[in-house]
Every structure is written in C-alpha cells, then in structure tokens.
Amino acid sequence: MIVADLSSRELRRRLSDDGLYLHSGPFICRIQSVLAKVADGLALAYADYPLADADYADFHLRLAAPRLRRWISPQVQFHADVRQPFLPLPQQQAYAMFEWGLNWCVSQHANQYLILHAAVLEKNGRALVLPGHSGAGKSTLCAGLVYGGGWRLLSDELTLIRPADGLIQALPRPVSLKNASIEVIKQLAPGAIFTPTVMDTSKGSVAHAKPPSDSIVRQQECARLAWVAFPRYRAGAALNTQTVSVPQLLMRLAEQAFNYSLHGQDGFSTLLNWAQSAQAFEFEYSDLPQAIAYFEQLASQPHTQLQHEAAPV
Amino acid sequence: MFHAGAADTFVLDAFAGLLLAQLSVEPRSSHELSVALAHELDLLVDANLLEQVSSLLSDLYGLGLIECC
Numbered sequence: 615m616i617v618a619d620l621s622s623r624e625l626r627r628r629l630s631d632d633g634l635y636l637h638s639g640p641f642i643c644r645i646q647s648v649l650a651k652v653a654d655g656l657a658l659a660y661a662d663y664p665l666a667d668a669d670y671a672d673f674h675l676r677l678a679a680p681r682l683r684r685w686i687s688p689q690v691q692f693h694a695d696v697r698q699p700f701l702p703l704p705q706q707q708a709y710a711m712f713e714w715g716l717n718w719c720v721s722q723h724a725n726q727y728l729i730l731h732a733a734v735l736e737k738n739g740r741a742l743v744l745p746g747h748s749g750a751g752k753s754t755l756c757a758g759l760v761y762g763g764g765w766r767l768l769s770d771e772l773t774l775i776r777p778a779d780g781l782i783q784a785l786p787r788p789v790s791l792k793n794a795s796i797e798v799i800k801q802l803a804p805g806a807i808f809t810p811t812v813m814d815t816s817k818g819s820v821a822h823a824k825p826p827s828d829s830i831v832r833q834q835e836c837a838r839l840a841w842v843a844f845p846r847y848r849a850g851a852a853l854n855t856q857t858v859s860v861p862q863l864l865m866r867l868a869e870q871a872f873n874y875s876l877h878g879q880d881g882f883s884t885l886l887n888w889a890q891s892a893q894a895f896e897f898e899y900s901d902l903p904q905a906i907a908y909f910e911q912l913a914s915q916p917h918t919q920l921q922h923e924a925a926p927v
Numbered sequence: 928m929f930h931a932g933a934a935d936t937f938v939l940d941a942f943a944g945l946l947l948a949q950l951s952v953e954p955r956s957s958h959e960l961s962v963a964l965a966h967e968l969d970l971l972v973d974a975n976l977l978e979q980v981s982s983l984l985s986d987l988y989g990l991g992l993i994e995c996c
Contacts, residue, residue, distance in 0.1 A: 861938045864936070864938075865936070865938055868936055874936075875934055875935075878929075878931070878934050879929055879931055882929035882936055883929075
C-alpha cells in the first residue's frame with residue numbers, strides 16, 4: 615500500500631492521530647501533523663511511497679503550531695521525538711520544514727552510514743555523486759539528470775555510504791529546488807510534479823519536485839560508485855571538466871561528510887577506496903541540456919577500473 | 928594517512944610518507960633517517976638533506992604524528 619492509496623480524509627486522519635508511517639529509503643518515518651500544508655505536501659510529493667506498519671519508526675516527526683502563535687502570524691514548530699532542533703518558521707513553510715527536519719534527523723542520527731552532503735544518482739548500475747555547497751548548482755544538475763536524463767534518484771542531498779562494502783544506500787526524497795532553478799526544471803520537464811513554491815524562506819523561494827516512481831520502487835536497491843563530479847554553475851561558462859587527484863578527492867569527500875571522524879579508521883578506508891576507484895572531476899557548466907548530454911555519454915561508456923600505485927599508509 | 932590516535936586524516940607528500948614508513952619500522956635518529964632516505968632515493972647525505980629531514984621531523988612532531996624518544 616502506498617500513500618496515494620489513502621483518501622485525503624484518511625491521510626489527514628492518520629497524520630492528526632497516531633501518525634503516518636512510511637518507508638523512506640532504509641528508514642521508517644512516523645509523521646504527525648494537523649497542518650493542511652503538511653498533509654497537502656505529503657499527498658503530492660510522497661504519493662508513491664510505501665506505507666509501513668504502525669509499530670516501529672526510526673524517526674518520530676511532528677509539525678505543530680506553537681500555542682502562542684496559533685492565530686496571529688501562525689508559525690510551525692518541528693519536533694523530532696522530544697527535541698525541537700530549530701526555531702519556529704512561518705506556517706506557510708511547514709512542508710519545507712518537514713523536509714529540512716527529516717534531513718537533519720538522518721544526518722544527525724543515521725551513523726551506521728558514512729554520510730556525505732552530496733546528491734547521488736545512478737544509471738546503468740553505476741552511481742554519480744555530486745558534492746557541492748549551497749549555490750554550486752548541485753540540486754539543479756541533479757534534478758536535470760533525473761527529470762531530463764532518466765537517471766535514478768538515490769538522493770538530492772544526503773549520500774549514505776555503507777562502510778562494510780562501500781555501496782550507496784538509496785534515500786530518494788523530493789528534490790529541493792530554489793529560486794531560478796524551479797523554473798529551469800519546470801521548463802525542462804513539464805511533466806514533473808512540484809509542491810507549491812514557498813517564498814521568502816531563509817534559502818529564498820523553495821519548491822520540492824516529486825521523485826520519479828521508479829526511484830521510489832527501487833529505493834532498497836544500492837548502487838556502486840563510479841564518478842564524483844564537483845558541479846559549479848557559472849552563467850555563460852563553456853562546459854569544462856578538470857580531473858581531481860586521489861588525495862584531493864579523499865580530503866574533499868571528508869570535508870563533505872557529516873560524520874567522518876565518528877567512523878575513524880573505517881571511514882578513512884571507505885573514502886580511500888572510493889577515491890581510488892572513482893573518476894573524479896570538477897564540472898563547470900552553464901547549459902543544463904549540454905550538461906545532461908555530457909553525463910549521458912559518460913554513462914554509456916564502458917567502466918574502466920582506475921589503477922593507482924600509491925599504497926595507503 | 929589516517930592517524931588512529933588522533934582520529935584525524937593527513938595528506939603527506941611522498942618524501943614525508945617515505946620518512947614515516949622508515950620510522951614505523953623502528954625509532955631512528957635524524958642522521959640515521961637521512962642515511963636511510965639517501966640510500967632509498969639515491970641521494971647524497973649532505974647538509975641540505977640533513978636540514979630537510981630535520982625540518983620534516985619537526986613538522987611531523989608538531990602535527991602529533993611522531994614522538995621523541
């Protein structure tokens with residue numbers, strides 16, 4: 615049974631009662647809220663997500679209006695179990711806050727994985743990781759490849775690496791787009807479904823795109839790393855790539871990790887294996903269709919195992 | 928390299944890596960290391976090499992990667 619199988623009334627009843635339990639990647643989330651913005655956002659963006667039995671959840675999430683601000687300039691407060699990690703936001707940002715809150719839950723608690731701040735996609739059995747700071751064009755490129763290039767979405771924000779085997783665990787969630795990127799992706803993929811754009815957030819205008827159904831159906835399917843591309847959008851720039859060396863890649867991945875130190879020697883070994891086996895490069899672009907075509911060509915080439923002479927100390 | 932004691936990661940150049948590899952076998956003096964490295968890299972043990980090794984040992988000590996004994 616998936617979220618879309620629930621009537622609007624039943625969805626709201628579950629959210630306002632014991633909670634909506636759903637599978638998101640390897641996690642089960644229990645979501646409670648009486649707020650219409652949350653219910654509407656979930657109905658739209660999580661329509662294809664499988665429901666879970668109401669007896670266990672990894673994350674217990676609740677979005678509620680603080681008592682003192684229920685009627686005047688209403689706000690929303692995010693609760694993760696008994697914690698309230700963020701200040702309240704305007705209530706029109708309730709759905710976006712749910713997404714940001716769930717990101718926080720995973721990045722702070724899922725320490726069985728080595729977690730990178732990076733988008734990750736898969737095609738032909740090989741994964742492309744896109745690390746990048748805010749504004750680098752990571753989410754736009756990720757959305758372009760998913761909705762315009764047919765890549766499977768594993769995550770637009772958090773790359774979960776299994777230290778035991780180095781495989782990437784999928785965590786497909788709605789793709790977060792900001793400002794001009796929203797219109798760019800709407801034009802690229804007119805069939806894509808978006809939550810309503812919320813203006814004036816701390817990140818500017820924000821909308822979330824519903825992941826393709828195939829990415830949700832295959833959310834338990836891991837992928838093996840093949841490429842790491844550090845995207846950088848620069849208006850008017852010609853497409854340009856530049857190789858990143860193994861030591862540089864290892865250090866840059868470590869910098870993008872939420873919990874690298876926590877994993878100690880295992881984290882080092884995992885990232886070293888990654889750095890030695892991946893093709894890594896800077897990727898500067900301005901034309902999204904051209905960028906999509908570049909990665910399409912990359913994915914169609916046979917895989918070449920890189921050889922490195924240097925042995926780890 | 929990963930330093931288990933400090934749970935920290937360092938990027939070293941090849942010369943520093945070779946010096947650490949020499950030291951990981953057994954404790955050695957600066958002069959002994961210079962001789963070993965000169966032999967390994969086909970260099971002369973001169974004032975320049977001694978100074979380079981001494982400076983590198985000082986850097987590695989500052990990073991907590993080696994200890995005096």
